Amino acid sequence: MARKCVPVRDEKRRVQVAKDAAKRAELKAIISSETASFDAKIEARDTLNKMPKDGSKVRVVNRCALTGRPHGVFRAVGICRNKFRQMAANGELPGFTKSSW
Template sequence: MARKSWIQREKKRQKLEQKYHLIRRSSKNEMSKVASLSDKWEIHGKLQSPPRNSAPTRLHRRCFSTGSSRANYRYFGLSGHILREMVHTGLLPGATRSSW
């Protein structure tokens, strides 16, 4: 189980990312249209003005049940050991246990 403070921090980052998403996207579009280097530096300064935690690269996927950020499968939204337990108990239809 992940610490609750880490989970709350991740939720806060998601809210910030949604809040500043349009500002970042419009600044990046402006930068691609501008040709002069000085104008690009000004736009780059605007891109750095929002908080760091509003950047989408700072977001992590977390397990739906435990909140763990490691070994997370996108399709299921679960971490590896929880996914394995659910497959063994038959809670995920279509997923089969591997045996060789």
């Protein structure tokens, strides 16, 4: 199980990403635009660099909702493989059954 502060920190990052998404997209559009002036591109780049790093989408980690584990997380259900197997075997996940043939 992950330390309690790690999932909390990741949740703060998710909030920051949601808050900064529109501004970051706008600045990136200016930077990659062919019609924008060179000075506007430099200013947009500097503004983007001054924004908090935790507002970047790549800083968010998919973590298990139950344990906080960062690896082996199924996106469809948001839990790690260990808990998925345990919950599916106990019948706690609707729509999932153990296969037998």
